[in-house]
Amino acid sequence: MRVIMRALMLLVAGQLSTHAQEAGFIEPQAGTWKTWVIASGTQFRAPPPPDRTATEKELGELARIAATRDGAALDRVAYWDTGSPSYRWSEIAVAEHLRIGTLWQIAARNLALMHIAIYDAMVAAWDSKYAYKRLRPSAVSSDLTTVLPEPAEPFLSGRACGRGGRGIGGPGLYFSGARRILPEVGR
Numbered sequence: 001m002r003v004i005m006r007a008l009m010l011l012v013a014g015q016l017s018t019h020a021q022e023a024g025f026i027e028p029q030a031g032t033w034k035t036w037v038i039a040s041g042t043q044f045r046a047p048p049p050p051d052r053t054a055t056e057k058e059l060g061e062l063a064r065i066a067a068t069r070d071g072a073a074l075d076r077v078a079y080w081d082t083g084s085p086s087y088r089w090s091e092i093a094v095a096e097h098l099r100i101g102t103l104w105q106i107a108a109r110n111l112a113l114m115h116i117a118i119y120d121a122m123v124a125a126w127d128s129k130y131a132y133k134r135l136r137p138s139a140v141s142s143d144l145t146t147v148l149p150e151p152a153e154p155f156l157s158g159r160a161c162g163r164g165g166r167g168i169g170g171p172g173l174y175f176s177g178a179r180r181i182l183p184e185v186g187r
Contacts, residue, residue: 025153031127036116041127046156049134059141066144077147086118129156 031041038044050058080088093114097107136155138144 026151027126028130028153031123031125031130033123033126035120035123038120038124041123041125044121044124044127045131046125046128049132055140059137059144062137062144063141069147074147081148085122086115089114089118125156129154132156 033041035041049055082088090111093111094107097110102110133154134156136150138146138150139155
C-alpha cells in the first residue's frame with residue numbers, strides 16, 4: 001500500500017511543477033533523486049550529444065518536419081502536453097484496465113509499477129539533461145519555431161523519457177492487448 005501511495009504522490013507532484021517552471025530551470029537536481037528500481041539516474045545516461053555535423057543534420061530534419069505541421073500534428077501536441085508526462089499514460093492504462101475488467105487490486109499494482117518506471121526514467125532523463133547541458137534546437141537555429149513555449153533549461157525531452165518509462169514497465173508489461181493500443185510497445 002505504501003508503494004501505491006508514494007506513486008500517487010509522485011503523480012500529484014508532477015502537477016505542481018508550475019511554480020518551479022517560473023524560476024527557469026525545472027528541478028536541476030532531479031537527476032540525483034533516489035530511484036525506485038534502477039541504481040541511479042546515471043545507470044541509463046544517454047550517450048553524449050552528437051558532433052556539429054550530426055547536429056546540423058538533425059536541425060535540417062527538424063526543420064523539414066516543422067514545415068509539414070498540420071492541424072492533426074498540432075492536435076497531437078496539445079493532447080500529449082496535457083498534465084504531467086505520466087498523465088496520458090495513466091489515463092490510457094486506467095481505460096485499458098476498465099476495458100478488460102482487471103481486478104482493482106491488480107490494476108492498482110500495475111499503475112503503481114508503471115508510475116515507478118516512469119519516475120525512474122524521468123530521473124535518468126534529468127541526469128543526462130544536466131550532465132551534457134545540450135542547447136535546445138531552437139536555441140541553435142533561429143529558423144526553428146516551436147509549438148509550445150520552451151523552458152530555459154538544457155534540452156532532453158522529459159515527455160519522451162516518460163514515454164520510455166512507460167515502455168519499460170508500463171502497459172506493455174501488463175496488457176495482452178497493449179500492441180493494439182500502443183503498437184510501439186516492446187520496440
